[in-house]
Amino acid sequence: MTAVAHDAPHGLEHATATGLDSRKLAIWTFIGSECMFFASLISNYLVHKGRNLVGPYAHEPWTSPTGQHYEPILEIPLVTLGTALLLFSSLFVVLALSGAQRGNRKALVGWLGATIACGIFFVGMQVYEFTHFVHEGLTLSTNLFGASFYTLTGFHGTHVTIGVIWLITLWILALRGRIPPAKSLNLEMAALYWHFVDVVWIVIFPVVYLIK
Amino acid sequence: MWSWITTVDHKRIGILYGATAFVFFLMGGIEALLLRIQLGSANSTFLSPEAYNELFTMHGTTMIFLAIMPLSAMFFNYIIPLQIGARDVAFPRLNAFSYWVFLLGGLFLNVSWLFGAAPDQGWFGYANLTSRQYSPGMNVDFWMLGLQILGIASLAAAVNFFVTIINLRAPGMKLMRMPMFVWMSFITQVLLLLAFPVITVALILLMFDRFFGTHFFVPSGGGDPILWQHLFWIFGHPEVYILILPAFGIVSEVLPVFSRKPLFGYAAMVFSGVFIAFLGFGVWSHHMFSTAMGPIADTFFALTTMLIAVPTGVKIFNWIGTLWGGSLQFRTPMLFALGFIAMFIIGGLSGVMHASPPADLQQTDTYFIVAHFHYVLFGGSIFGLTAGAYYWWPKMSGRMLDERLGKLHFWLMLIGFNLTFFPMHFVGLNGMPRRVYTYQEGLGFETLNQIETAGSFVLALAFLVFLVNIFRTSRRPANAPADPWNGATLEWAIPSPPQEWNFAELPTVHGRDALWEAKRERGGQLPEPARVSGKGIHLPNPSYWPLVTAIGITAVFVSLMLLGHDKAGPLPVVAAVLLLFFGVYRWAFEPAG
Numbered sequence: 125m126t127a128v129a130h131d132a133p134h135g136l137e138h139a140t141a142t143g144l145d146s147r148k149l150a151i152w153t154f155i156g157s158e159c160m161f162f163a164s165l166i167s168n169y170l171v172h173k174g175r176n177l178v179g180p181y182a183h184e185p186w187t188s189p190t191g192q193h194y195e196p197i198l199e200i201p202l203v204t205l206g207t208a209l210l211l212f213s214s215l216f217v218v219l220a221l222s223g224a225q226r227g228n229r230k231a232l233v234g235w236l237g238a239t240i241a242c243g244i245f246f247v248g249m250q251v252y253e254f255t256h257f258v259h260e261g262l263t264l265s266t267n268l269f270g271a272s273f274y275t276l277t278g279f280h281g282t283h284v285t286i287g288v289i290w291l292i293t294l295w296i297l298a299l300r301g302r303i304p305p306a307k308s309l310n311l312e313m314a315a316l317y318w319h320f321v322d323v324v325w326i327v328i329f330p331v332v333y334l335i336k
Numbered sequence: 337m338w339s340w341i342t343t344v345d346h347k348r349i350g351i352l353y354g355a356t357a358f359v360f361f362l363m364g365g366i367e368a369l370l371l372r373i374q375l376g377s378a379n380s381t382f383l384s385p386e387a388y389n390e391l392f393t394m395h396g397t398t399m400i401f402l403a404i405m406p407l408s409a410m411f412f413n414y415i416i417p418l419q420i421g422a423r424d425v426a427f428p429r430l431n432a433f434s435y436w437v438f439l440l441g442g443l444f445l446n447v448s449w450l451f452g453a454a455p456d457q458g459w460f461g462y463a464n465l466t467s468r469q470y471s472p473g474m475n476v477d478f479w480m481l482g483l484q485i486l487g488i489a490s491l492a493a494a495v496n497f498f499v500t501i502i503n504l505r506a507p508g509m510k511l512m513r514m515p516m517f518v519w520m521s522f523i524t525q526v527l528l529l530l531a532f533p534v535i536t537v538a539l540i541l542l543m544f545d546r547f548f549g550t551h552f553f554v555p556s557g558g559g560d561p562i563l564w565q566h567l568f569w570i571f572g573h574p575e576v577y578i579l580i581l582p583a584f585g586i587v588s589e590v591l592p593v594f595s596r597k598p599l600f601g602y603a604a605m606v607f608s609g610v611f612i613a614f615l616g617f618g619v620w621s622h623h624m625f626s627t628a629m630g631p632i633a634d635t636f637f638a639l640t641t642m643l644i645a646v647p648t649g650v651k652i653f654n655w656i657g658t659l660w661g662g663s664l665q666f667r668t669p670m671l672f673a674l675g676f677i678a679m680f681i682i683g684g685l686s687g688v689m690h691a692s693p694p695a696d697l698q699q700t701d702t703y704f705i706v707a708h709f710h711y712v713l714f715g716g717s718i719f720g721l722t723a724g725a726y727y728w729w730p731k732m733s734g735r736m737l738d739e740r741l742g743k744l745h746f747w748l749m750l751i752g753f754n755l756t757f758f759p760m761h762f763v764g765l766n767g768m769p770r771r772v773y774t775y776q777e778g779l780g781f782e783t784l785n786q787i788e789t790a791g792s793f794v795l796a797l798a799f800l801v802f803l804v805n806i807f808r809t810s811r812r813p814a815n816a817p818a819d820p821w822n823g824a825t826l827e828w829a830i831p832s833p834p835q836e837w838n839f840a841e842l843p844t845v846h847g848r849d850a851l852w853e854a855k856r857e858r859g860g861q862l863p864e865p866a867r868v869s870g871k872g873i874h875l876p877n878p879s880y881w882p883l884v885t886a887i888g889i890t891a892v893f894v895s896l897m898l899l900g901h902d903k904a905g906p907l908p909v910v911a912a913v914l915l916l917f918f919g920v921y922r923w924a925f926e927p928a929g
Binding site for chain 2: 149153154156158159160165175176177263267270271272279289293
């Protein structure tokens with residue numbers, strides 16, 4: 125018996141027992157673990173849903189004992205736009221990867237730039253949303269909605285931010301021509317992470333914004 | 337010294353894990369002795385109630401996170417690459433990083449003693465004992481942030497070993513040919529990967545409650561203290577299998593070698609391990625029968641818990657089947673493995689008892705539970721790990737441990753262990769509550785508690801004998817052959833201790849018990865492997881960036897502690913995150929070799 129020989133498309137020195145690159149397997153493993161992380165945060169949000177002692181609320185108006193009126197606090201149109209751009213960015217990063225694998229640096233740099241732009245828009249949207257909510261009177265300590273909303277979307281936003289930093293790093297490398305086809309796995313790993321962060325948002329968006 | 341700081345060699349990192357964890361193990365043991373002195377007599381004033389709380393919290397936390405888990409990690413590190421025929425783990429620098437984060441996390445937890453603020457809420461950290469209102473000091477925060485640091489170490493290591501076992505197996509080492517220790521370790525990594533994120537989230541929520549004013553576990557703000565218990569035990573029950581499965585693996589290596597026959601029911605052993613891990617995620621609420629979950633939840637969790645006894649029983653019968661008809665050699669590792677089976681059966685049986693909710697309601701929070709989990713964690717994990725220590729010591733150090741001292745260690749440990757923990761069944765059923773610093777006279781607890789305290793000192797003596805054994809043999813010349821036990825697995829095919837690259841030529845595997853296969857093919861013993869020159873063997877470069885990154889991570893949590901107690905603003909957090917990023921970038925852009 126011999127191990128499956130690796131055809132080393134990424135310039136690997138060592139064959140592995142499965143033929144899969146170890147780094148790619150590692151990022152998949154990490155993503156599997158992250159699933160439990162977000163599953164816990166989403167469960168935490170759902171457990172506390174509707175158990176608020178005071179407003180403001182996500183989907184219903186609220187009048188405080190002092191007579192102040194609060195509209196439902198979520199701004200669905202803006203977040204829908206951010207969601208759409210995040211979804212498109214998953215496509216863009218695939219196109220960037222394809223460019224990297226074909227050695228088409230123009231496509232790589234362009235599509236990667238588009239991915240990063242979408243990511244930055246999403247993070248910016250969230251920063252605006254958070255400041256706006258605090259301004260409206262919803263903080264971490266206001267009620268359980270505030271607490272679980274900020275932790276859930278905040279930790280997702282942190283993941284997006286780390287993804288953006290990672291992609292910008294790769295973009296700078298790409299500009300300098302340091303992501304040749306043999307090293308496209310470096311981008312593929314970031315892309316896998318990016319897709320995952322995107323998929324998590326596909327769950328968070330309906331859970332938080334659409335389900336009343 | 338510098339070569340140890342920058343090392344990425346899995347064997348050296350394994351030794352670092354082992355040495356560090358053993359020091360923490362001794363600390364946890366001393367904490368236990370202090371607890372036992374306090375409980376040795378009624379109405380004792382040896383410890384204040386506050387000190388007692390700190391000591392039992394730190395004893396539990398230390399033994400679980402700083403002793404048993406990293407002692408298992410020592411064997412993951414040292415043995416897995418050797419058993420699968422690899423030169424190192426998949427990510428050597430990530431491996432060094434895991435160790436450094438573990439070390440710094442352990443120091444972070446124990447620095448609390450110097451501040452007079454050791455964690456005092458129990459290792460389970462139940463809400464709302466942990467709320468800012470009832471625990472305003474830094475005690476809970478040292479625990480909450482320290483565990484978070486240790487979790488990062490465990491997750492990084494779990495990714496590493498998961499990939500290592502899948503990808504770095506030698507040619508021919510199919511999954512169903514892997515040594516049982518590798519299999520059980522593999523399952524442990526899966527449990528780590530899936531269970532630790534849950535405690536991570538629970539600790540994050542607790543941190544937000546304590547530092548940033550949320551009310552996740554605070555009833556006055558609408559929060560739910562029971563949610564903490566669910567999150568904690570969804571992690572906590574898989575955690576007990578994280579603690580025991582490596583010992584299952586070790587014992588499954590030791591028993592066949594000293595019975596001179598292959599492991600009985602290899603496939604059944606693999607699948608029962610997988611089944612235990614799977615069920616391990618569906619039993620967490622048996623820790624919560626007293627929270628009034630209702631008959632349906634109680635029934636469900638009682639049944640799943642009892643069901644786990646089936647694959648566990650399969651394992652026990654397979655171990656006995658391995659012994660059956662073998663030519664048994666009662667060397668020290670074998671004695672500890674046999675002790676493991678006997679003690680673990682007792683712990684397993686008392687476990688099935690409180691799987692039943694009505695029985696559990698009588699037993700919960702009493703010394704009966706303390707007896708149970710020490711029979712599985714000490715009688716199980718520690719006996720198994722000690723078997724592994726004696727079994728692999730020659731491979732790791734190049735020296736045979738003294739057999740007579742080893743046997744003395746075993747008998748002292750077996751007697752001391754049972755003297756300490758068996759009477760706890762009785763005092764527990766007679767109603768002695770756990771986690772209480774003293775008891776009144778005349779309740780009938782005195783005699784049994786005195787026996788327990790005496791037993792705990794016999795246990796301490798047992799480990800003293802172990803230390804003497806290590807010390808004495810380390811001063812003798814290296815005398816261990818490559819294969820002192822006539823082993824079945826690949827680590828015995830190479831010199832003791834192995835050379836830096838492990839295998840001068842990567843082995844090819846033709847069946848289970850690869851080394852026994854090779855010996856049979858050649859008609860007997862293999863020649864003693866020669867030490868060779870490593871010329872032309874490519875090894876990863878040493879690096880100190882894993883250490884810098886680990887310091888960055890620890891700095892983040894130190895600065896969070898300062899922030900949470902208004903000792904500093906957010907600026908130190910930002911600085912710590914920048915240090916962390918700096919470490920990660922230098923790491924990522926340095927040639928791995």
